[in-house]
Amino acid sequence: MSCPCCGFLAQYTHHHLVAFLLTFFSYVLLHASRKTFSNVKVSISAQWTPSVQNASSPAFSPGETWEENNLFADSDEATLFLGVLDTIFLFSYAVGLYMSGVIGDRMNLRHVLSFGLCGSAIVEFVFGTLTEWLQFYNIYLYCGLWVLNGLLQSAVWPCVVAVMGNWFGKSGRGFVFGLWSACASVGNILGAFLASSVLKYGYEYAFLVTSVLQFAGGVVVFFGLLTSPKEVGLCLESETGLSPVERDADSHRPLMSDEEDEEEEGEEEGSEEVCDGGYYTIQQGDEEPRETPKAIGFCQAFCLPGVLPYSLAYACLKLVNYSFFFWLPFYLSRNFGWKEAQADRLSVWYDVGGIIGGTIQGLISDCMGKRAPVLAVSLLLAMGALVGYSHSPPDQVVNAALLATTGFFIGGPSNMISSAISADLGRQEALRGSQEALATVTGIVDGTGSIGAAAGQYLVSLIESKLGWMCVFYFFIVMTGGSIVFILPLIVTEIRAMWRDRQARTHQL
Numbered sequence: 104m105s106c107p108c109c110g111f112l113a114q115y116t117h118h119h120l121v122a123f124l125l126t127f128f129s130y131v132l133l134h135a136s137r138k139t140f141s142n143v144k145v146s147i148s149a150q151w152t153p154s155v156q157n158a159s160s161p162a163f164s165p166g167e168t169w170e171e172n173n174l175f176a177d178s179d180e181a182t183l184f185l186g187v188l189d190t191i192f193l194f195s196y197a198v199g200l201y202m203s204g205v206i207g208d209r210m211n212l213r214h215v216l217s218f219g220l221c222g223s224a225i226v227e228f229v230f231g232t233l234t235e236w237l238q239f240y241n242i243y244l245y246c247g248l249w250v251l252n253g254l255l256q257s258a259v260w261p262c263v264v265a266v267m268g269n270w271f272g273k274s275g276r277g278f279v280f281g282l283w284s285a286c287a288s289v290g291n292i293l294g295a296f297l298a299s300s301v302l303k304y305g306y307e308y309a310f311l312v313t314s315v316l317q318f319a320g321g322v323v324v325f326f327g328l329l330t331s332p333k334e335v336g337l338c339l340e341s342e343t344g345l346s347p348v349e350r351d352a353d354s355h356r357p358l359m360s361d362e363e364d365e366e367e368e369g370e371e372e373g374s375e376e377v378c379d380g381g382y383y384t385i386q387q388g389d390e391e392p393r394e395t396p397k398a399i400g401f402c403q404a405f406c407l408p409g410v411l412p413y414s415l416a417y418a419c420l421k422l423v424n425y426s427f428f429f430w431l432p433f434y435l436s437r438n439f440g441w442k443e444a445q446a447d448r449l450s451v452w453y454d455v456g457g458i459i460g461g462t463i464q465g466l467i468s469d470c471m472g473k474r475a476p477v478l479a480v481s482l483l484l485a486m487g488a489l490v491g492y493s494h495s496p497p498d499q500v501v502n503a504a505l506l507a508t509t510g511f512f513i514g515g516p517s518n519m520i521s522s523a524i525s526a527d528l529g530r531q532e533a534l535r536g537s538q539e540a541l542a543t544v545t546g547i548v549d550g551t552g553s554i555g556a557a558a559g560q561y562l563v564s565l566i567e568s569k570l571g572w573m574c575v576f577y578f579f580i581v582m583t584g585g586s587i588v589f590i591l592p593l594i595v596t597e598i599r600a601m602w603r604d605r606q607a608r609t610h611q612l
Contacts, residue, residue, distance in 0.1 A: 115271075118335055122132025122270045123279075125328045126263040127286045129220060132320040133259050134290025136227050136313035137299060141429045141452075142298035143182075143231075143306035145436050145443045148181040150306070151598055152238065174240055179568065182433075185244070188562030189429050193557030195250040200550030205543050212262045212330040212542070219258030220321030223315040226252045231310025260549055262395050264525055265542035269331045272590050281465020284518035288454035288461075288510075291428065299447040404543040407529050409593065414548045416554025416589040417520045419582040420482075423489075424517045424557040426579065427453055427510075439497045449503055456507035457514020461522075464515045473588055473597040474524055478516045482587050483514035486580050493576035513583070521549055555582075 151174040175181040206215060230248045234240065263286075271279050298309040329335060404410065431453060435446035460481070468477045488509040495502045525545040559582070566575050588596075 106434055118329060118332065119270050121327075121466075122266060122329060123283060125324055126266050126281055127289075129216065129320050129324050129328075130259060130263050130286040131290040131293060132313075133143065133220060133223065133252055133256060134287045134318040135294035136317045138291045138294030138418050138428070139227075139309045139313045140229070140296050142295055142432050142447045143302065143309050143443075144182075144185055144433045146302065147354075148178050148185065150183045150235075151175055151184075152178050174242060176551055183564055186561050188245065189560035190557050191246055192249045192253045193425070193553050193560060195253030196257045197253075197550045197557060199254040199552035200261065200546040200553060203258040203261050203546055205546065206258070211327060211563040212266055213328045216259050216262040216266075216328070217321045217325035219255050219262070220324060221318050223255040223259075224318035226255060227310055228314040229319070232314070234306045235305065235307035248393065257546075257550075257553075261542040261546040262522070264522060264545040266328070266330050267522075278462070278466040278469050280522040281462040281515075281519065284465075284522035285458040287518070288457045288514060291454040294452040295432075295447045295451050299444040303446075322591065369549050405547055407528060407544065410544060410547060412589050412593055413520055413524055413528065414551035416478075416586040417517070417548055417552035419585040419589070420513070420517050420520065421549075421552035421556040422559030422582050423579045424457075424513055426559055426575075427513070429564055431506075434572060435502075439502075441499070445499070449499055449506070452503040452506040453510035453514065456510025456512075457518060459507075460511035460513075460515025461518030466487055468519070470602070473601060474519065474527070475597045476592040476601070478519065478590065479587055479594045481512050481516045482583055485509070485516070486514050489576055489580050489583065493573060516586075521545075521552070525549070574609065 153176070160390040167522040175184065193227055203215065203219070226248055230245065230252065235246070267280065267283060294313060297312050298306075301308040301312055432443065435449055436443050439446075441449070464477050464481055468474045471477065488505070488511075492505045492509045495505050525548045528544045528548070562578065563575055566578055
């Protein structure tokens, strides 16, 4: 039996490649700008608190001078507020995901995606660059801008996943989405590189560079992205990413389905394949064109099989993944005493591990035909990797190796759930006749994950201030175990299905 992912690359056109690259780099630029905030936390904290020289003075003259330019009396208060900003961003991002997924299934995906990219870029410019240029510091302004930023950024992920789901079917989806979902990690690496390169000029220039690039990316997406194969006259078969003369009846069925669907002969009667302009299309004899499928409701999407357990599992997993995202450079700088630029560059090894992990694990899940068992093994190993990293010595080479290992086992499953599995859930058998649910399902899964991540960011800052970083890592281990618990029924079901298939093949031999 040949691996289902073999030979699928030859079935794609240059339109698939353009859609892949535009959606990939649009989210790379978004995550690069998002990563900037975590990379400059030490600089922001120093700007918001009195300087060492001022703190050593017996009295301030006048006393109001430093109070206007510094929001907090010490770095601990500033650190706690940075955690609050992370929490505010993620809660607004989560709420926005629930709404933007529904909006994305009802409006033009290209318009929604471009609006989110350009709007978020403007907000980040005002937050990090304009306020510093004007020397205007205000807690309420920062909170309001970060709420707006979360809402605008939430429009991006459901749209890019929906576009990818439109262009790429089930065949090889684990590998394609595993490779594509590296966009977040590549964005983190780019953001760390850009921030560390211009940080010596001031943190405001890190926000300036990334926000300008993100705005430019939104403009390119608006004028260049094709959201569906139908926009260039490709037929239904080409929408799945398969060759036009070969029909894939399973292109909209998730891998976690245990039943083998047989193609109904009635679907083929009265249909004829013709070639129009170089692309194969389907002509239905004496049949009027079908109406565009209507988008399903939010509650209907939430009740689809597999959506709730994967959403809850992702809430636990995204808490851990985003804690590394938001706090890793800060932890490396404060815990080991490394310079902020060194910590920024070292933190990219976590993302390197996530890129490799998501791609390899997605390919394995394609070959197995199942997702949940691959996730379970990776998450179990992730718990051990967290224990190892919590005891990392103050050696940058060893720390980088442990970071890459941790990223492989945590970032890999996180990328799979947020991309390939979300696409599976949004194209499952229960949606036949109403296919417009991909963005809604993606918004539900990522939104629930963001709620968990939002609560986690405040808890991380609270646990660290009260109990220290070691207890933070214990907290991560518990949350990783919670991810396994929530998908345990799916793991058992898929393992049983694999066992039945193996027994059936044995009997056939």
